[in-house]
Amino acid sequence: MARFDLLGTAAIPGQAGELRLLRRNDEFSIRIAGKPGELMNSRLHGSEDALATLPCEQVADRQNPRVLIGGLGMGFTLAAALNALGQDAEIVVAELVPGVVEWNRGPLGAVAGHPLRDPRTRVHLGDVGELLRSETAAYDAIMLDVDNGPEGLTQKANDWIYSTKGLAAAQKALRPEGILAVWSAGAAPEFTDRLAGLGFAVDPVTVRAHKPGKGARHVVWLAW
Template sequence: MTPRILLDTADVPNGGGELRLFQRGQEFSIMLGSNELMNSRLSGSEEALATLPCKRLSDRTEARLLIGGLGMGFTLRAALPLLGAKAEVVVAELVPAVVKWAQGPMAEIFDGSLADPRVTIETADVFDLISQNHGSYDAILLDVDNGPDGITHASNDRLYNSAGLKTAQKALRPGGILAVWSSAPDTKFTRRLADAGFAVEETPVRAHGKRGAHHIIWLATKR
């Protein structure tokens, strides 16, 4: 049996716990405690977080996207082929070590996407970038924590509460899309999106192709 090797650890800022990067053969996983946050074999729903909104924005040749959470880069890689040459993609990653892992042991997974001239990586809290930019984004893609019921960082709640959703709505251009990944449905969150001024669609997707766990993508379009 191929052993699982611990490659590195990193503290989540503000007491959010410790991330651990593991490798088993060609497979990588990132753990927080006993929770596996992501695995390099399971990319389907993270890719859908990009493809679902980007296909709806195909007429915006200079689209500006904000991705919350670099992770293993599946959302970023899925977005780039669907965007024009003049598009801009800003990726906010809270944990500096995750960027280092993307440039180091997981570089093959990222397949050169970090070097794309349309991409900017910001080591920052995505909420700060949302709140500082009004009417700036055509899409905000959030793959932060396990969804609205966060487990890794208490401050993530401010992304998903009523005030945070209204802040995201203000950060979007007219007709812009807030796309949110979650490991499970959340009817209260769906209602909060609607109350914040979005037209809401809830789409179930598989973690890997036609297999794996069911995840949820909310597509919330600014009215």
């Protein structure tokens, strides 16, 4: 079996760690330097697709829908949102790591169909929390995939987004009858309780990492 080759590294703002982009033939992997396993793989994106498809299908018929994606990753969630929404939509994608944006404009772009080139896409280079804190009734849907789930892995500052204060900020940033979707690598019943405690109706949906119906079981919380 061919081995992965390193294509590039990207510093994670606010800490000493870095992300690594690797390729093996037509397969891409993003990992955290010095840690086992991988954050994402271009062959396993079924749950990232679901993170966008599940909420966007519920708001697609609204006039000029505006949605926010926290975390660009390999671009699959963004691509799925673009596919689910019409030409009058605006999709804002916030990415903390500048190198990840550059990878998606370069070697990674083709794997998700170059979603950054779509005129409906707007890139916010920075913490999605900045947008959640500053905006009110701005989005019909908010999709968060900034780490491995409710426990920050890439950066401890991500924990704020999953905290009661962070979720309340997301709630404030939603338009009336808006929907919040949160991706996680695994179940976390206490996170369901946290959302419910803010008055959200909550539906934790089990989705598979690989389509059709294969791969690890991940979770997408839908909250409205």
